[in-house]
Amino acid sequence: MNSTATSITFAPISLPKSGVAVVLAGDGPKLFPTAAKLDQAGARFLQRAAKVAKFKGKKRTALDLLCPAQVKLDRLCVVGTGKIADYAGNDWASLGGVIRSRLTGREGGEATVVIEGPGRPDTVSSEEVAEIALGLTLRGYKFSKYKSAKSDEDKSNNGNDSKSELKKIVVQCADPAAARRAYLSRKAIADGVLLARDLVNEPANILGPKEFAAAAKALDKLGVKVEVLDEKALTKLGMRALLAVGQGSARPSLVAVMRWTGAASKDSKPVAIVGKGVCFDTGGISLKPAQGMEDMKGDMAGAACVVGLMHALAARKAKVNAVGVIGLVENMPSGTAQRPGDVVKAMSGTTIEVLNTDAEGRMVLADILWYTQQRFKPRWVVNLATLTGAVLVALGKEHAGMFSNDDKLCDQLTAAGKTTGETVWRLPLGPKYDEMIDSKVADIKNTGGRYAGSTTAAQFLQRFIKKGTPWVHLDIAGTGMAANKSDVSESWASGYGVRLLDRLIGDHYEG
Numbered sequence: 001m002n003s004t005a006t007s008i009t010f011a012p013i014s015l016p017k018s019g020v021a022v023v024l025a026g027d028g029p030k031l032f033p034t035a036a037k038l039d040q041a042g043a044r045f046l047q048r049a050a051k052v053a054k055f056k057g058k059k060r061t062a063l064d065l066l067c068p069a070q071v072k073l074d075r076l077c078v079v080g081t082g083k084i085a086d087y088a089g090n091d092w093a094s095l096g097g098v099i100r101s102r103l104t105g106r107e108g109g110e111a112t113v114v115i116e117g118p119g120r121p122d123t124v125s126s127e128e129v130a131e132i133a134l135g136l137t138l139r140g141y142k143f144s145k146y147k148s149a150k151s152d153e154d155k156s157n158n159g160n161d162s163k164s165e166l167k168k169i170v171v172q173c174a175d176p177a178a179a180r181r182a183y184l185s186r187k188a189i190a191d192g193v194l195l196a197r198d199l200v201n202e203p204a205n206i207l208g209p210k211e212f213a214a215a216a217k218a219l220d221k222l223g224v225k226v227e228v229l230d231e232k233a234l235t236k237l238g239m240r241a242l243l244a245v246g247q248g249s250a251r252p253s254l255v256a257v258m259r260w261t262g263a264a265s266k267d268s269k270p271v272a273i274v275g276k277g278v279c280f281d282t283g284g285i286s287l288k289p290a291q292g293m294e295d296m297k298g299d300m301a302g303a304a305c306v307v308g309l310m311h312a313l314a315a316r317k318a319k320v321n322a323v324g325v326i327g328l329v330e331n332m333p334s335g336t337a338q339r340p341g342d343v344v345k346a347m348s349g350t351t352i353e354v355l356n357t358d359a360e361g362r363m364v365l366a367d368i369l370w371y372t373q374q375r376f377k378p379r380w381v382v383n384l385a386t387l388t389g390a391v392l393v394a395l396g397k398e399h400a401g402m403f404s405n406d407d408k409l410c411d412q413l414t415a416a417g418k419t420t421g422e423t424v425w426r427l428p429l430g431p432k433y434d435e436m437i438d439s440k441v442a443d444i445k446n447t448g449g450r451y452a453g454s455t456t457a458a459q460f461l462q463r464f465i466k467k468g469t470p471w472v473h474l475d476i477a478g479t480g481m482a483a484n485k486s487d488v489s490e491s492w493a494s495g496y497g498v499r500l501l502d503r504l505i506g507d508h509y510e511g
Contacts, residue, residue, distance in 0.1 A: 096135020097487035188315035196308030200493030248337025277303030284357030298481030390453030
């Protein structure tokens with residue numbers, strides 16, 4: 001993994017005698033509960049600095065202090081929490097991200113974070129401490145693999161300044177053993193998120209279908225059974241829609257199938273997660289504008305989420321049977337590329353008129369959705385794809401667009417989104433929208449025109465969902481790449497969907 005790794009350990013509350021420490025301050029009656037653990041000089045210094053700076057412990061505020069000689073610590077950072085008694089959902093992980101944003105590592109390779117409950121009588125629970133540690137891990141991510149070294153001594157560090165790299169965070173809390181146990185599953189989830197970010201951040205000349213499939217195959221070491229289907233196998237299966245997208249590229253198309261069997265019964269129906277993996281999307285013959293095309297290295301964020309999620313489930317030994325299927329192609333213009341006006345037959349037997357070769361992701365998904373249902377007969381299917389720019393027009397980068405044939409699954413995903421901060425917003429499907437993708441020369445056309453672009457894309461996918469299969473389509477074009485910065489991510493690639501779907505599965509489908 002290319003991401004910067006900072007190890008996290010847990011210890012009893014006892015402020016360090018040197019280095020950098022972070023403590024919490026709320027806006028309740030006890031602004032500085034940790035101040036009593038400072039020496040007298042440190043406590044006086046803290047109180048005076050807070051008064052001068054008019055620091056009140058408001059949420060996301062901080063008081064950053066270089067300590068004078070008479071104070072043993074080198075640096076003390078006080079992070080405001082606001083009313084911590086009201087925290088819920090993603091607030092704890094967000095707090096961890098805010099704390100991590102204040103830790104530069106320039107004072108040395110180790111920092112101490114003291115977790116007590118300002119403004120309330122009880123201590124922060126071990127589960128809440130683990131969520132803070134999750135936020136620390138996620139916010140610490142950097143993708144600096146291709147940064148040149150600053151000096152000869154840094155050449156072995158992939159471009160990172162080794163003198164300013166934070167290697168270790170010690171989290172001090174009331175019950176370190178319990179917090180450590182609670183963090184183990186969060187670390188598995190965090191590693192899945194960071195894996196997804198790494199995949200999306202990689203340039204397309206490095207990560208094509210073959211290399212992406214190898215990343216999926218690496219999950220073997222966690223106990224995930226992985227098959228990679230080559231073009232010969234895909235042709236035999238009849239995945240002509242998927243193959244049509246990739247036929248203009250010199251890189252062969254592939255499908256990776258990942259299976260995790262963690263339920264008590266191996267015969268228990270699996271949940272299925274399906275991802276669009278267009279490793280680079282030029283638009284094909286319907287060529288995209290040059291401006292911004294470099295972002296299309298991230299058009300495989302859906303597939304990256306599936307790989308990251310399967311990593312998380314396996315690493316935390318989730319008690320569920322899960323299948324992840326990703327279609328890996330490159331959409332290029334060439335003498336062998338598909339043309340506007342072509343008609344291809346999908347694996348389901350449905351014929352598709354290709355009006356726009358840049359509406360390619362839905363064709364990839366059409367075949368792998370059908371394949372997944374036919375082979376595995378899952379409890380439900382959720383697919384993720386950076387599918388349409390129209391979802392950005394509708395929702396911006398705040399929510400993923402959610403389309404579904406199942407109210408229960410939608411409600412569960414909405415709740416999981418609120419808990420993790422990876423929010424979704426349901427958008428409509430309906431017969432009138434479905435009519436917009438009827439073709440005069442084939443069963444269906446791959447674009448419904450200018451209006452309701454996200455919905456007509458979802459209607460296209462629904463044509464390949466078998467009757468009785470609960471299904472959700474998540475359009476993550478606004479949340480999976482070039483995403484908004486957040487408390488837990490400063491990265492261009494967010495890793496969106498890993499935490500969301502892990503929470504969905506953990507809350508409702510394990511055991």
